[in-house]
Amino acid sequence: MILRNVLNTVSKVIPIKILSSITSQKIILPFYHTISDKSLPHIKNLYEVRGTKTFIQDLEFLCKHFKPIDLDTLYDIISKNVKVNKPVFHITFDDGLKELYSNVAPILKEKGIPATVFLNTDFIDNKGLFFRYKISLIIDNVLRSKTIDQKVYEMLEIPKPSVESLKTKLLELQITDEVLIDEIAKSIHLDFKEYLKYNEPYLNRKEIKELSKCGWKFGSHSKNHPFFKNLTLEEQKKQLTESFNFLSKELNINDRYFSFPFSDEGVEAVFFRWLYQNDCKLSFGISGMKKDAFINHLHRIPFDGINNQANEIIKSEYLYYMIKFFFGKNRIQR
Numbered sequence: 031m032i033l034r035n036v037l038n039t040v041s042k043v044i045p046i047k048i049l050s051s052i053t054s055q056k057i058i059l060p061f062y063h064t065i066s067d068k069s070l071p072h073i074k075n076l077y078e079v080r081g082t083k084t085f086i087q088d089l090e091f092l093c094k095h096f097k098p099i100d101l102d103t104l105y106d107i108i109s110k111n112v113k114v115n116k117p118v119f120h121i122t123f124d125d126g127l128k129e130l131y132s133n134v135a136p137i138l139k140e141k142g143i144p145a146t147v148f149l150n151t152d153f154i155d156n157k158g159l160f161f162r163y164k165i166s167l168i169i170d171n172v173l174r175s176k177t178i179d180q181k182v183y184e185m186l187e188i189p190k191p192s193v194e195s196l197k198t199k200l201l202e203l204q205i206t207d208e209v210l211i212d213e214i215a216k217s218i219h220l221d222f223k224e225y226l227k228y229n230e231p232y233l234n235r236k237e238i239k240e241l242s243k244c245g246w247k248f249g250s251h252s253k254n255h256p257f258f259k260n261l262t263l264e265e266q267k268k269q270l271t272e273s274f275n276f277l278s279k280e281l282n283i284n285d286r287y288f289s290f291p292f293s294d295e296g297v298e299a300v301f302f303r304w305l306y307q308n309d310c311k312l313s314f315g316i317s318g319m320k321k322d323a324f325i326n327h328l329h330r331i332p333f334d335g336i337n338n339q340a341n342e343i344i345k346s347e348y349l350y351y352m353i354k355f356f357f358g359k360n361r362i363q364r
């Protein structure tokens with residue numbers, strides 16, 4: 031964090047043009063989940079979402095220094111090894127959330143900026159809810175209630191009950207704990223199906239089709255958002271095969287693009303090789319400005335959960351990249 035702050039201060043005086051030229055990093059891939067001015071109970075206990083005003087400022091900054099490109103152009107640049115003269119950017123969103131249709135699309139349309147969304151196919155049409163969003167809802171519910179049922183502490187095996195310990199324990203739960211997550215919700219009378227029905231946090235098929243007509247691209251973000259490093263190779267392949275099949279059959283989305291749920295950390299080379307052999311054009315991680323041993327795997331810059339302006343985020347990524355370069359750490363090996 032201290033290093034980031036120092037970098038932010040130093041980078042303010044160096045123009046983007048010089049940074050992109052020194053590093054030869056001319057493709058910027060900002061990554062968000064959603065944009066909202068309202069507090070979203072299923073997200074608010076996990077990370078901070080950027081509001082529309084900040085998002086518009088991000089776009090103004092990006093458009094001033096980089097040319098917006100669509101996903102097909104990005105693929106052409108990578109697959110044909112095209113030299114990029116003027117720096118470019120492509121915006122992507124993970125998880126397929128509703129506000130992309132209601133808040134983001136009108137802003138991007140007005141500015142003529144293309145975007146890509148990575149969908150969890152089990153959650154399209156609000157048929158299911160990501161286990162981390164369930165956890166945020168439980169925390170939201172617990173924080174709003176005056177008394178916490180002792181049973182919840184017992185279920186989580188917390189010896190010294192406190193709201194903080196409860197929150198910490200809940201945030202540690204994994205997808206393999208989903209039965210327990212559902213049981214806790216039940217014990218506090220929190221009904222996820224009702225939440226999905228009345229709040230519709232995800233995009234539905236109609237909205238996805240409409241956005242596709244406007245030039246938006248869609249890819250897979252797996253079926254139900256597991257951490258890939260915790261899956262067997264067969265389970266990893268199943269997540270991809272079934273989500274790609276769904277996109278193709280149900281939504282006529284045949285170009286295969288994939289963004290790793292959570293992170294690509296710890297995923298072995300054999301899976302990456304299988305991915306590209308199975309017609310996946312590009313895959314995406316969230317490691318910031320970094321190169322990868324697999325040229326079709328691109329790293330994006332997270333914009334959620336950071337209070338800094340786009341200018342600071344991008345410039346500190348450039349400086350961080352340069353520092354890593356000296357230590358030979360700006361390429362991820364697998």
Ligand SMILES: [Zn+2]
Nearest residue numbers: 124125291292
């Ligand atoms: Zn995600």
